[in-house]
Amino acid sequence: MEDALEQLDTLAARVRACTRCDDLLECRRRAVPGGGHPHTQVMVVTWCPDEADEAGDGPAGAGTLERLAASMPALTGPARDQLYVTGLIKCVPRTGGVVRAPRADEQEHCFEYLSREISITTPHWILTVGEETSRFLLRKLFRDLPHREGESLELRVFDNPAFKVVPVATPEEIAEREAREQKAYRDRLRALAQRMGI
Numbered sequence: 001m002e003d004a005l006e007q008l009d010t011l012a013a014r015v016r017a018c019t020r021c022d023d024l025l026e027c028r029r030r031a032v033p034g035g036g037h038p039h040t041q042v043m044v045v046t047w048c049p050d051e052a053d054e055a056g057d058g059p060a061g062a063g064t065l066e067r068l069a070a071s072m073p074a075l076t077g078p079a080r081d082q083l084y085v086t087g088l089i090k091c092v093p094r095t096g097g098v099v100r101a102p103r104a105d106e107q108e109h110c111f112e113y114l115s116r117e118i119s120i121t122t123p124h125w126i127l128t129v130g131e132e133t134s135r136f137l138l139r140k141l142f143r144d145l146p147h148r149e150g151e152s153l154e155l156r157v158f159d160n161p162a163f164k165v166v167p168v169a170t171p172e173e174i175a176e177r178e179a180r181e182q183k184a185y186r187d188r189l190r191a192l193a194q195r196m197g198i
């Protein structure tokens with residue numbers, strides 16, 4: 001039986017060759033598979049690869065973590081090598097050259113890859129970055145929606161029998177808040193990061 005690294009390599013080859021989303025074939029530079037520890041404690045899921053990662057030739061990782069470090073410094077600390085970083089969709093969606101949100105059909109097309117990454121890497125914690133990513137994944141990863149429609153998800157811990165899901169804000173969402181709110185957010189996130197072991 002293939003070990004986790006071999007399974008991730010096989011999956012990455014499928015992602016790189018994927019042509020399921022017609023519109024993304026026009027605007028992506030390449031499909032970017034997830035990357036990181038093959039038996040991760042913490043998986044980080046953004047809504048698509050960071051453009052810096054897309055510009056390279058490796059998996060998602062360094063560019064994404066550098067961008068997230070503004071609001072989550074723990075991600076670039078000593079635990080960095082223990083993380084697994086991936087996108088809800090594996091191609092950067094653009095309209096007129098500008099990055100846009102993934103469409104519902106693109107999220108559905110690509111979810112199989114993320115589901116497989118979770119099965120292989122068996123994370124204990126999944127950080128879902130941003131409101132849209134979080135709402136989509138909570139619908140997908142729980143048989144019954146674990147929250148009421150419209151209520152705030154941020155920094156709550158949603159227990160699935162196999163892992164815990166924690167929605168976190170994007171750096172852009174944090175930057176729009178007053179300084180006092182930013183500090184309160186960072187304090188809560190720091191406490192959660194300790195629980196996660198990062």
Ligand code: SF4
Pocket residue numbers: 015018019020021024025031089090091106109110
């Ligand atoms: S977003 Fe996902 S499903 Fe769509 S083309 Fe890219 S890799 Fe394939």
